[in-house]
Amino acid sequence: MRQILNLTRLVVHTCARWTNGIQIAASASLLTMAATSSGLAQSMSQYPVSAATLSMGSAPVSSGVRSPIVDASFRHTQDKTSVKPASYVTDFTEQCYQEYCQGENACGPTGQGCNRCDIRWYTSFDALWLQRTGDKRFSLTSNFGFDDEFDFEFGGRYTAGRMMDCVNAYEFVYTGRYEWSRFRDVQGNDNIDNPFRVIDTQVPPAVPPLTDTVFDSADRHQQTWNAEMQSFEFNRRLWAWDAVSTLIGFRYLNYEEDYALVAQRSLPAPAATSAAYTDNIDNDLFGGQIGGDLFYVTSLKTSVSIKGKLGLFGNIASRDLTIYVNDAVTSRGGADETDLAGLIELGVFGHYQCTRSFRISGGYELWYLSEVATVPNQRPERFVLDEAGNLLFSGPGIRNNDEVLLHGFTAGLQLLY
Known part of the structure; x- marks a missing residue:
């Protein structure tokens, strides 16, 4: 009986200890779960994630939408979270x-x-020494021509531009005014002639027919030939990386030539005769142009560049002719014609950056004008004598299909502010 009581007491004591162990384990489990839930809540506040991400066992991914933990009814199509790409901005x-x-x-x-x-404005000045080339042999005196070609003449190119931002700019450019001149004076003894010819319309005609003009059999001939040019531009310029710039704009270019031939002769006696022939040609070119500059940096302060412009214009060409005999106007004539003309402008330059906002440069430029009117391209004029013996033009016209080539050196400076 005693043994039975001892066995019963042992079983009860063992059960009590086992029950206490379960309670302690349960309490520890509850504490552990509470700590885990608290840590998860803190993590969710820093790294909001979707349930789909958690179920895959992946590390938290930054999301643009804060989403709570969802239950088993959640579907992936309901996931509105997003992932932003990595960025240093x-x-x-x-x-x-x-x-x-x-x-x-x-x-x-x-x-x-x-x-x-911080660049809002830019201005530049370029000194250009340009020469008008060609037509070296031109002369309206049969006995002689001009001694030499046109000289290099000085002109300026003035540029003012406004930077709207670091890419877009608007600029105004004026180039000119250029004036080239050639002159020749020759004296003889009733033996200086010219290529003009006369159609005798007198009734009855002279016998023999008059074929000479007051410019023939002269004692002296003076020839003067002038050319002038100026240009106005308004462009929109686009800059890229301080290495390339392109432009598109409107341009007006005026090119003029004036020629005068003065003759003096002593025959027929007794009255001396003087005469003058003038030919004034004006080209007004209106149109658009495109172009650009390409820069290549050679050192910290030096660079080289090339420039190009291409223009297409409508050319309104006009011509005015006048004859003076003994200082009196005896005849006037003229003609006008409109056609297309073109311009090609090329240049190569070297630059030195003195300061951040000041630069000097030098280079060489070439300008080519096509389909313009010039004095040498006009045909030698024919004249008629009316019944009173006055010398008149016989239907003067104008030819505007000539070419003009200009080239020369340039030196300039640019200021940014």
Whole structure:
């Protein structure tokens, strides 16, 4: 009986200890679960994730939408979370980008912060020494021509531009005014002639027919030939990386030539005769142009560049002719014609950057004008004598299919501010 009581007491004591162990384990499990839930809640506050991500056992991924843990009824099609790509752009840089790059200033940040484009205006002056070439043998005196070609003449190119941002600019350019001149004076003894010819319309005609003009059998001939040019441009220029710029714009170019031949002769006696023939040609070119500049940096302060422009214009060409005999106007004539003309402008330059905003340069340029009117390209004039013996033009016309080539050296400076 005693043994039975001892066995019963042992069983009860063992059960009590086992029950206490279960309670302690349960309490520990509850504490562990509470700590885990608290840590998970803190993680969710920093790394909001979708249930789909957690169920895959992946590391938390940053999301743009804060989503709570969902239950078993959640479907992937209901997941509205998003993942932003990795980026080094901070909120401050993004703010600068919105303000400067998409606002009034297209420079904006470059990844190193927020920088404005501080260049608003640019001005430049280029001194150009250009020569009008060609037509070396031209002369309206049969006995002699001009001694030499046109000289290199000085002219300026003035540019003023406004930077709307670091990419777009509008500029005004004036080039000129160029004046070239050639002169020749020759004296003889009733033996200086010219290529003009006369159609005798007198009734009855003279016997023998008159074929000479007052410019033939002269004692002296003076020839003067002048050429002038100036140009106005308004362009929109686009810059890219300080290495390339392109332009498109409107241009007006005026090219003129004036010629005068003065003759003096002593025959027929007793009255001396003087006469003058003038030919004035004007080309007004209106149209558009495209072009660009390409820069190549050779050192910290030096660079080279090439420039090109191509223009297509409508050319309004006009011609005015006048004959003076003994200082009195005896005949006038003229003609007008409109046609297409072209311009090619090329240049190569070297640059030295003195300071951040000041640069000097030098180079060589070539200009080619096509389909323009010039004095040498006109036909030798024919004249008629009316019944009173006056010398008149016989239907003067104009030819505007000639070419003009200009070339020369340039030196200039540019200021940015």
